[in-house]
Amino acid sequence: MSTLTKPNHIGRKISRIRELKDMKQEALAQALGTNQQAISAMENSETIDEEKLVEIAKALGVSVEAIKNFSEEAVFNYFNSFSDNSINQGPIGAHNICHFHPLDKLMEAVEENKKLYERLLQAEKDKNEYLEKLLEKK
Incomplete structure (x- = not known):
């Protein structure tokens, strides 16, 4: 046996x-x-x-x-027992199902980059002002 x-x-x-x-x-x-x-x-x-x-x-x-x-x-x-209740019933990976619009995500990333750039620009301006004040004192 x-x-x-x-x-x-x-x-x-x-x-x-x-x-x-x-x-x-x-x-x-x-x-x-x-x-x-x-x-x-x-x-x-x-x-x-x-x-x-x-x-x-x-x-x-x-x-x-x-x-x-x-x-x-x-x-x-x-x-x-696993079943896929979405529309993707074909081979695995045959269909990509996005629950958001990809261009919306791209635009969110662009806006975030703009905000980061503006913060960096402001930090550089503040640094330049500080250095100019130091030079004036000398």
């Missing part, structure tokens, strides 16, 4: 969660303060004691319950 058909094979569940998180056995081993061989043996174990499971869950960034209740079907159902 393969580990895929055993619904309570905790080691296999840990392995799949680790793989879904794009984590290598070495990375998990380092997080747990052990070696890759120990992780491999653990992932082949059908059961793991509760204390160790808590450490593993913390290292994987999931809850103990998430490990215990993990199933491939639930993962696929989760990702398949």
Whole structure:
């Protein structure tokens, strides 16, 4: 009987969660303060004691319950449940939907630049006035 058909094979569940998180056995081993061989043996174990499971869950960034209740079907159902309610029903990125007018944003940026330029110009004028006053005192 393969580990895929055993619904309570905790080691296999840990392995799949680790793989879904794009984590290598070495990375998990380092997080747990052990070696890759120990992780491999653990992932082949059908059961793991509760204390160790808590450490593993913390290292994987999931809850103990998430490990215990993990199933491939639930993962696929989760990702398949996303739907796009906008008009963009084609391939990803096929349509760009703007909720603002791009020219309006451009004009806002131009106005902001004008304000910044005016502030810079005023600061230069103030600096020149200050320097002229210093020169007059000499």
